[in-house]
Amino acid sequence: MHTLLPFILVLVLLIVFLTIWANQLKIAYPILLVLAGLGISFIPGLPVIEIDPDLIFLIFLPPLLFEAAWGVSFKEMKKWWRIIGSFAFLVVFFTAFLVAIISNQIIPGFSIALGFVLGGIVSPPDAVSTGAITKFVKIPKSTSAILEGESLLNDASSLIIFRFALVAVGTGQFIWYEAGLDFLWMLFGGVGLGLLIGQIFIWIHRHLPTEPASDIALTLITPYFMYFIAEQIHCSGVLAVVAGGLYMSNKRLTFLAATSRLKGASVWESFVFLLNGMVFLLIGLDLPVIVDGIRAHGTPLSTAIGYGVIITLVLIAARMISAYAAMFATIIFRPQVAHQQQLSSRRWYTPLLMGWTGMRGVVSLAAALAIPLTLPNGEVFPHRNLILFITFIAILLTLVIQGLTLPYLIEKTNWFRGLENEDEIHNNTKLKMKLGLKSHVYNYVKGRYETQSSADEAMERILKYWEDQTKVQDNSWMNGVSKQILLDIFAEQRIYLTTLNKDEEFDEELIRKQIYQIDLEEERILLVFGKH
Structure with a gap:
């Protein structure tokens, strides 16, 4: 095991470097990994990986x-x-x-x-x-x-x-x-x-x-x-x-x-990347053993x-x-x-x-x-x-x-x-989704929190945040109540987008990307102002 571990670590490093190279060459990384595995399999003295x-x-x-x-x-x-x-x-x-x-x-x-x-x-x-x-x-x-x-x-x-x-x-x-x-x-x-x-x-x-x-x-x-x-x-x-x-x-x-x-998305992306890389390298590494088996049977x-x-x-x-x-x-x-x-x-x-x-x-x-x-x-x-x-x-x-x-x-x-038309439809749909989301959130805030005082600085800032799509430079307005309102708004946005996803007009990938942006914004709020 002490001789196999360094070899596996070198393979992981090789996977990373070959993937970077493949991206620069604009070719699929599995191609380079298979060829690399085939090439290094002929190096004498390498340990045999058996599964x-x-x-x-x-x-x-x-x-x-x-x-x-x-x-x-x-x-x-x-x-x-x-x-x-x-x-x-x-x-x-x-x-x-x-x-x-x-x-x-x-x-x-x-x-x-x-x-x-x-x-x-x-x-x-x-x-x-x-x-x-x-x-x-x-x-x-x-x-x-x-x-x-x-x-x-x-x-x-x-x-x-x-x-x-x-x-x-x-x-x-x-x-x-x-x-x-x-x-x-x-x-x-x-x-x-x-x-x-x-x-x-x-x-x-x-x-x-x-x-x-x-x-x-x-x-x-x-x-x-x-x-x-x-x-x-x-x-x-x-x-x-x-x-x-x-x-x-x-x-x-x-x-x-x-x-x-x-x-979780980052962890899974790295985990699956390593699994795929190891498998494609194994494809090339196993060839000499397979060839020996064929020759042994004549x-x-x-x-x-x-x-x-x-x-x-x-x-x-x-x-x-x-x-x-x-x-x-x-x-x-x-x-x-x-x-x-x-x-x-x-x-x-x-x-x-x-x-x-x-x-x-x-x-x-x-x-x-x-x-x-x-x-x-x-x-x-x-x-x-x-x-x-x-x-x-x-x-x-x-x-x-x-x-x-x-x-x-x-x-x-x-x-x-003809895909230019598909891109135009995609962009129009994206704009329609964002405008609908903005309008929905603004109406949600006004309707749900209408009992809040119109002179409340936090409420005014929140409404302006969503109406003008700008970021407030002064964070002193944020308190426990206003933070909870923002978290409620994020939750309502996800509900709206989930409902919107049932409409055939909207691409699910587009919906998921928008939810990802909402997750990032919520994470930023929690990191800056705390989770409690």
């Missing part, structure tokens, strides 16, 4: 999924639920099926069950990679919402395939009606358990005298509880975390104070690379086919929606670029590493190292090739053409 396959899901997946669910817009998910559902479930199943058939045909001794193991591993695109890449380019808000929503659910569907395929490989049989019942239990049991545990933790936050540090600690352990308990009763731990995370995210204003939300490296390239092409083709199929289905069955959602000049490019956003990453690696070393009967798991190698090739090729070329494709196809 128990049974723990890989528990360590990495729960917090990554929970943070993603916390940040996604549930309103946007409901708006685009058809396309999100089709990509998260139908496209994943279609991709896994194609991978299973092709791998069974081209790889000697590779059964259909093993094909579905591989398909379940490589079928879900990685949200972290896509988000890191699209950060440097402009894409339509609707497309961003679809990609975010898909990334939450496709992990669950792919891992369900992966789990059933592992059972089929281990037992040598697959009983459809039992699998169907198990699927329903995993689906509804996972969602129900996630909501239940989420409600329990919300109750703890509300009824215990927690402080920001304890609030943040509770949020850190919440996804682990959801995942672990769900897996113990054979539900979907992924769905439990996603459902619980979405539920708690929409209730965050009711059980977390502004200080807890502000500090598979030439060039042949294994060929398998990986073919499977990667299958993944890209399956997503492209699915994207264009979704577009044609929308045109045929919902022509009015197709006309409203996209400009005709972008309609044909959107499926192409949606298909090109299928970079693989964290979940695929975690699933591959989670393949058991042996079957239930004690035999070595067949083709485990080959599956790991193909997964690595798929991650590497999609990250590097698709990741580096996606911004170029977006520019060449003018995918962002």
